[in-house]
Amino acid sequence: MNLFGLMTTSGSAMQAERMRAExxxxxxxxxxxxxxxxxxxYRRQQVVFAADRGDGSFLNSMxxxxxxxxxxxxxNSGMAVAPGVHVSAVVTDPSPPLxxxxxxxxDADAEGYVSYPxxxxxxxxxDLMGATRAYGLNGSAVQAEKSMIASALEIxxx
Numbered sequence: 650m651n652l653f654g655l656m657t658t659s660g661s662a663m664q665a666e667r668m669r670a671e672x673x674x675x676x677x678x679x680x681x682x683x684x685x686x687x688x689x690x691y692r693r694q695q696v697v698f699a700a701d702r703g704d705g706s707f708l709n710s711m712x713x714x715x716x717x718x719x720x721x722x723x724x725n726s727g728m729a730v731a732p733g734v735h736v737s738a739v740v741t742d743p744s745p746p747l748x749x750x751x752x753x754x755x756d757a758d759a760e761g762y763v764s765y766p767x768x769x770x771x772x773x774x775x776d777l778m779g780a781t782r783a784y785g786l787n788g789s790a791v792q793a794e795k796s797m798i799a800s801a802l803e804i805x806x807x
Contacts, residue, residue, distance in 0.1 A: 654732065655794045659787040661733030666784040668736045669696045673777045680768040683756040691766045692741045699737035742767065 672694050682691035744767045752761030 653794075656791055658733040659790045659794075661735060662787045663784055663791075665696070665698055665734045665736050666780045666787070668739075669780040670777060670784070672696050672739060673773050673780065676766075676768050677770065677773050677777075680766060680770065680773075683754070683763055683765060690746045690764045691768075692746075693744070693766055693768050694739050695742055696736055697738040697740055699735045701732045701735075 676693050679691035685691055746764035747767050748762040749765055750761055751757055751763045754763045757763050
């Protein structure tokens, strides 16, 4: 890895974590959305990260606080890119919507049940805290590398 390799790696991780935070925010904002343009309730979205394994292939992993999601969803080979983390996809959670009895709601079915998104605010907040923490740690790594580079330049000057 070259002198600026850590900045590339941390920068890509910061971009991925920003996207993860945006997806969590969209999930929280749509937690009560019962009707979308596609029809039916909003479906929870999740970010899939792809990490460079160093040999030109990537390992996709689901990032979620939910224990029911798999730790990995497969590997694929592709072109080698800069080392780091990349968002390979934003996928829809396959869990069925929650049914609540509310016969007066405009989206109620014939039996009076309304389909709501299966979004757990606690799990979403855990995802958001994880994304925020990872973003901050990568920012700290960039600052530490900048400090090391500055120190190395001072050594070269003397």
